Amino acid sequence: xxxxxxxxxxxxxxxxxxxxxxxxxxxxxxxxxxxxxxxxxxxxxxxxxxxxxxxxxxxxxxxxxxxxxxxxxxxxxxxxxxxxxxxxxxxxxxxxxxxxxxxxxxxxxxxxxxxxxxxxxxxxxxxxxxxxxxxxxxxxxxxxxxxxxxxxxxxxxxxxxxxxxxxxxxxxxxxxxxxxxxxxxxxxxxxxxxxxxxxxxxxxxxxxxxxxxxxxxxxxxxxxxxxxxxxxxxxxxxxxxxxxxxxxxxxxxxxxxxxxxxxxxxxxxxxxxxxxxxxxxxxxxxxxxxxxxxxxxxxxxxxxxxxxxxxxxxxxxxxxxxxxxxxxxxxxxxxxxxxxxxxxxxxxxxxxxxxxxxxxxxxxxxxxxxxxxxxxxxxxxxxxxxxxxxxxxxxxxxxxxxxxxxxxxxxxxxxxxxxxxxxxxxxxxxxxxxxxxxxxxxxxxxxxxxxxxxxxxxxxxxxxxxxxxxxxxxxxxxxxxxxxxxxxxxxxxxxxxxxxxxxxxxxxxxxxxxxxxxxxxxxxxxxxxxxxxxxxxxxxxxxxxxxxxxxxxxxxxxxxxxxxxxxxxxxxxxxxxxxxxxxxxxxxxxxxxxxx
Amino acid sequence: xxxxxxxxxxxxxxxxxxxxxxxxxxxxxxxxxxxxxxxxxxxxxxxxxxxxxxxxxxxxxxxxxxxxxxxxxxxxxxxxxxxxxxxxxxxxxxxxxxxxxxxxxxxxxxxxxxxxxxxxxxxxxxxxxxxxxxxxxxxxxxxxxxxxxxxxxxxxxxxxxxxxxxxxxxxxxxxxxxxxxxxxxxxxxxxxxxxxxxxxxxxxxxxxxxxxxxxxxxxxxxxxxxxxxxxxxxxxxxxxxxxxxxxxxxxxxxxxxxxxxxxxxxxxxxxxxxxxxxxxxxxxxxxxxxxxxxxxxxxxxxxxxxxxxxxxxxxxxxxxxxxxxxxxxxxxxxxxxxxxxxxxxxxxxxxxxxxxxxxxxxxxxxxxxxxxxxxxxxxxxxxxxxxxx
Ligand SMILES: Cc1cc2nc3c(=O)[nH]c(=O)nc-3n(C[C@H](O)[C@H](O)[C@H](O)COP(=O)(O)O)c2cc1C
Ligand code: SF4
Ligand code: SF4
Ligand code: SF4
Ligand code: SF4
Ligand code: FES
Numbered sequence: 001x002x003x004x005x006x007x008x009x010x011x012x013x014x015x016x017x018x019x020x021x022x023x024x025x026x027x028x029x030x031x032x033x034x035x036x037x038x039x040x041x042x043x044x045x046x047x048x049x050x051x052x053x054x055x056x057x058x059x060x061x062x063x064x065x066x067x068x069x070x071x072x073x074x075x076x077x078x079x080x081x082x083x084x085x086x087x088x089x090x091x092x093x094x095x096x097x098x099x100x101x102x103x104x105x106x107x108x109x110x111x112x113x114x115x116x117x118x119x120x121x122x123x124x125x126x127x128x129x130x131x132x133x134x135x136x137x138x139x140x141x142x143x144x145x146x147x148x149x150x151x152x153x154x155x156x157x158x159x160x161x162x163x164x165x166x167x168x169x170x171x172x173x174x175x176x177x178x179x180x181x182x183x184x185x186x187x188x189x190x191x192x193x194x195x196x197x198x199x200x201x202x203x204x205x206x207x208x209x210x211x212x213x214x215x216x217x218x219x220x221x222x223x224x225x226x227x228x229x230x231x232x233x234x235x236x237x238x239x240x241x242x243x244x245x246x247x248x249x250x251x252x253x254x255x256x257x258x259x260x261x262x263x264x265x266x267x268x269x270x271x272x273x274x275x276x277x278x279x280x281x282x283x284x285x286x287x288x289x290x291x292x293x294x295x296x297x298x299x300x301x302x303x304x305x306x307x308x309x310x311x312x313x314x315x316x317x318x319x320x321x322x323x324x325x326x327x328x329x330x331x332x333x334x335x336x337x338x339x340x341x342x343x344x345x346x347x348x349x350x351x352x353x354x355x356x357x358x359x360x361x362x363x364x365x366x367x368x369x370x371x372x373x374x375x376x377x378x379x380x381x382x383x384x385x386x387x388x389x390x391x392x393x394x395x396x397x398x399x400x401x402x403x404x405x406x407x408x409x410x411x412x413x414x415x416x417x418x419x420x421x422x423x424x425x426x427x428x429x430x431x432x433x434x435x436x437x438x439x440x441x442x443x444x445x446x447x448x449x450x451x452x453x454x455x456x457x458x459x460x461x462x463x464x465x466x467x468x469x470x471x472x473x474x475x476x477x478x479x480x481x482x483x484x485x486x487x488x489x490x491x492x493x494x495x496x497x498x499x500x501x502x503x504x505x506x507x508x509x510x511x512x513x514x515x516x517x518x519x520x521x522x523x524x525x526x527x528x529x530x531x532x533x534x535x536x537x538x539x540x541x542x543x544x545x546x547x548x549x550x551x552x553x554x555x556x557x558x559x560x561x562x563x564x565x566x567x568x569x570x571x572x573x574x575x576x577x578x579x580x581x582x583x584x585x586x587x588x589x590x591x592x593x594x595x596x
Numbered sequence: 597x598x599x600x601x602x603x604x605x606x607x608x609x610x611x612x613x614x615x616x617x618x619x620x621x622x623x624x625x626x627x628x629x630x631x632x633x634x635x636x637x638x639x640x641x642x643x644x645x646x647x648x649x650x651x652x653x654x655x656x657x658x659x660x661x662x663x664x665x666x667x668x669x670x671x672x673x674x675x676x677x678x679x680x681x682x683x684x685x686x687x688x689x690x691x692x693x694x695x696x697x698x699x700x701x702x703x704x705x706x707x708x709x710x711x712x713x714x715x716x717x718x719x720x721x722x723x724x725x726x727x728x729x730x731x732x733x734x735x736x737x738x739x740x741x742x743x744x745x746x747x748x749x750x751x752x753x754x755x756x757x758x759x760x761x762x763x764x765x766x767x768x769x770x771x772x773x774x775x776x777x778x779x780x781x782x783x784x785x786x787x788x789x790x791x792x793x794x795x796x797x798x799x800x801x802x803x804x805x806x807x808x809x810x811x812x813x814x815x816x817x818x819x820x821x822x823x824x825x826x827x828x829x830x831x832x833x834x835x836x837x838x839x840x841x842x843x844x845x846x847x848x849x850x851x852x853x854x855x856x857x858x859x860x861x862x863x864x865x866x867x868x869x870x871x872x873x874x875x876x877x878x879x880x881x882x883x884x885x886x887x888x889x890x891x892x893x894x895x896x897x898x899x900x901x902x903x904x905x906x907x908x909x910x911x912x913x914x915x916x917x918x919x920x921x922x923x924x925x926x927x928x929x930x931x932x933x934x935x936x937x938x939x940x941x942x943x944x945x946x947x948x949x950x951x952x953x954x955x956x957x958x959x960x961x962x963x964x965x966x967x968x969x970x971x972x973x974x975x976x977x978x979x980x981x982x983x984x985x
């Protein structure tokens with residue numbers, strides 16, 4: 001975009017902005033807020049809700065401020081009578097086709113439409129009630145996503161999310177006029193289409209139309225059942241997101257308070273997915289080194305580049321879109337599922353609990369994990385390894401329901417065992433984090449030295465660039481790794497399935513020569529997961545990332561292989577990475593899925 | 597306002613042949629692109645697709661864009677109820693359309709032209725393909741670097757709206773885009789594009805053939821030339837007629853009405869309804885009531901409630917549904933007059949609905965939603981009792 005400045009007036013106040021700026025942004029610069037619904041900072045401009053219209057002097061039509069660039073000499077009025085009338089009409093029209101049962105709605109209190117309605121005090125309905133049925137028009141076929149068409153305002157944010165950010169296009173606009181709606185391929189239920197359960201559409205839906213499938217009642221029931229031992233694990237990104245739903249600004253680290261709250265809520269064991277994140281590094285790092293050895297020393301044909309498998313949305317994407325590359329996926333389960341398999345075996349044994357009486361709950365920044373825990377492969381403990389998955393948002397609801405004054409809580413520590421972790425596990429929550437953690441450990445295993453980056457910060461793999469690449473020179477290796485002497489390890493990182501799709505196309509075409517690829521299904525990695533607090537934007541995700549790296553730097557241990565509990569579990573239970581027991585409990589396989 | 601008396605004209609359907617049109621093209625292409633554009637501006641030709649934008653200016657804006665790839669598109673989606681003139685043109689004198697496209701292509705620097713043909717007109721394809729093949733061959737043999745293709749439409753009325761048409765041509769759902777950018781800057785495949793109506797392009801050929809002055813001799817200052825009208829409704833002589841622009845509607849009714857005319861709907865569903873008492877003071881042309889070409893005559897046996905109801909049902913069905921004012925507004929207007937008719941709402945509710953229609957006129961995303969107020973307000977204003985009782 002050019003640096004050329006355009007002069008205009010908004011509500012009679014002069015302002016100069018860069019060419020190409022929208023009227024909406026120019027007005028914001030002068031602190032004139034214009035309401036929006038279909039506009040979203042992560043998405044292309046739609047200009048379809050028309051709630052942001054403004055008056056431009058001399059123009060016959062009102063202009064959609066989100067979609068109209070400024071021009072020299074323009075005079076804009078954001079609050080003229082014409083504008084107010086039109087805006088009110090738009091809101092009234094939206095409400096006239098909306099099943100507004102706010103008190104029963106999952107989004108009550110977090111809804112952009114509700115906010116607008118209350119700001120504009122749209123009282124008695126002027127227009128005819130067009131709601132066809134006062135019932136929800138529900139698709140709850142998916143274990144992750146709930147879709148209620150009776151609350152949809154057709155802003156198409158979800159459609160753009162699924163197409164632009166995720167390259168999945170599971171959602172599409174169908175039909176015209178009063179029959180127009182958001183649907184799937186052939187109007188099939190969500191669990192029968194290519195939907196990856198990533199939940200990114202939920203994060204950008206302004207209303208209660210798209211929400212997670214909630215399992216709050218099931219979890220409360222388990223907690224209330226004295227015969228059950230309820231174990232909870234919390235994913236890395238939850239601790240830097242949860243605060244946003246409980247009164248904090250984005251970027252607040254609330255690990256200790258979260259642990260305290262979970263105890264207050266009544267979980268019997270409060271444990272940390274970060275523990276199995278460290279374990280993942282041991283397993284996946286060993287898997288990578290093994291694959292490299294088989295390829296370089298034994299001359300075997302092994303699938304390279306190896307790709308991470310922590311992100312179940314990404315896994316399902318790959319199963320649908322690139323089934324020819326399934327062998328490239330690491331066989332490691334996601335940290336959640338490793339945890340689930342261990343909690344009902346290792347933990348149960350150590351603590352003397354009958355796994356039959358255990359309920360395993362996980363708090364995830366992710367909606368795809370709700371799907372993942374129900375995959376038939378995920379029962380290696382002899383039971384369903386993880387029983388219920390709640391999102392960060394659902395946990396915030398639980399905290400409120402329990403009447404906990406979150407901000408006033410004192411910090412508490414996780415239970416042990418399976419509650420200890422390192423900074424390497426925490427950064428799993430940011431794009432590039434798994435890669436950084438893996439490099440910190442693998443480099444040290446192979447060379448006996450720390451990675452050659454100041455303070456262990458591997459900057460080339462950090463940040464929000466869509467696809468990142470890095471090369472690490474391996475020199476002066478330990479004798480047993482002689483085959484890697486002088487090798488240059490080449491890695492790539494993608495976040496958000498659109499970027500993953502681009503990277504996979506290159507891999508499939510053979511134009512990308514990497515050894516190891518990290519993919520996270522959500523923009524920004526898990527910190528931007530489909531279960532994280534709403535709203536989301538590049539700025540919010542940046543703050544969460546900053547918090548994650550601060551958490552890492554604040555921890556005494558920052559390399560997975562230094563986690564004492566990890567050493568202990570190999571000694572007491574698993575044997576060695578990729579060993580027999582690991583194979584049974586921590587690794588999995590994938591299956592091809594149809595696109596249609 | 598100048599008043600013209602009704603005059604039938606015969607330019608559009610004048611018989612011709614591919615080679616005659618090629619000759620016109622060769623003669624025209626002796627001039628520079630700028631000179632041709634100046635001629636078209638000077639002729640005063642305005643778009644015949646409904647919006648009435650000056651054709652020469654449109655070409656000039658597109659020519660001024662610096663881009664090696666540009667397109668000419670002929671809008672043959674003709675979906676306005678009561679309009680069938682473009683079909684007739686394509687059936688009888690398609691090569692004149694191709695001529696206009698070629699001249700446009702040369703003037704703006706485009707090497708490809710597309711005809712976007714309404715899905716319902718697919719039966720014309722074999723015949724059109726033959727003409728286009730012959731035409732392309734002759735262009736090539738004369739060393740003119742322009743090729744014409746034809747694309748079949750998706751069947752939705754909204755795909756006649758230019759930006760929805762581009763989306764549809766690109767294989768996407770036919771939803772109108774935000775404007776700006778306008779087609780001159782970013783049209784088909786995001787390239788600078790001229791999109792003109794079938795009839796507009798024929799007039800280009802005719803202007804090049806007979807000269808600017810003869811075209812300008814017809815019509816008024818703001819409405820140069822003649823125009824093809826599709827006449828339907830309560831008339832003894834339905835059909836297609838080329839008439840000089842600028843005539844009073846009264847003269848038109850005199851000629852085409854059945855002696856009992858109550859109102860004329862000028863410009864199809866998205867046009868204005870003119871009641872008998874205003875016929876004398878209404879000029880057909882861009883200074884009065886512009887029209888895509890449909891003239892629907894209603895006599896006293898017609899219920900204007902039913903007329904409006906039909907139009908609203910049409911919009912309700914054909915709205916692409918993406919923007920709130922149009923998607924929900926159309927439903928509200930339709931349900932609204934029904935409830936007033938049934939006595940569920942007071943007649944005063946019609947005034948609320950008129951305000952809503954006025955919001956739609958300025959806040960809807962595209963011409964469809966913006967024009968619903970034309971029939972709505974003109975019918976409600978002039979035939980209020982028929983809506984209520
Ligand atoms: C809903 C809608 C439908 C339209 N349908 C047509 C059509 O069928 N044919 C057409 O030429 N123009 C149609 N238009 C107008 C086009 O958008 C565009 O203005 C026109 O093709 C430009 O050509 P002209 O300048 O030669 O008139 C339609 C506009 C709207 C809003
Ligand atoms: S989506 Fe929003 S406005 Fe609609 S019922 Fe839910 S909270 Fe209320
Ligand atoms: S969950 Fe993800 S893949 Fe599924 S529809 Fe939403 S954005 Fe698309
Ligand atoms: S489901 Fe939500 S995001 Fe999608 S169109 Fe409806 S309201 Fe918008
Ligand atoms: S005005 Fe109607 S047809 Fe046009 S974009 Fe809006 S909904 Fe679609
Ligand atoms: S926010 Fe601008 S049109 Fe929706």
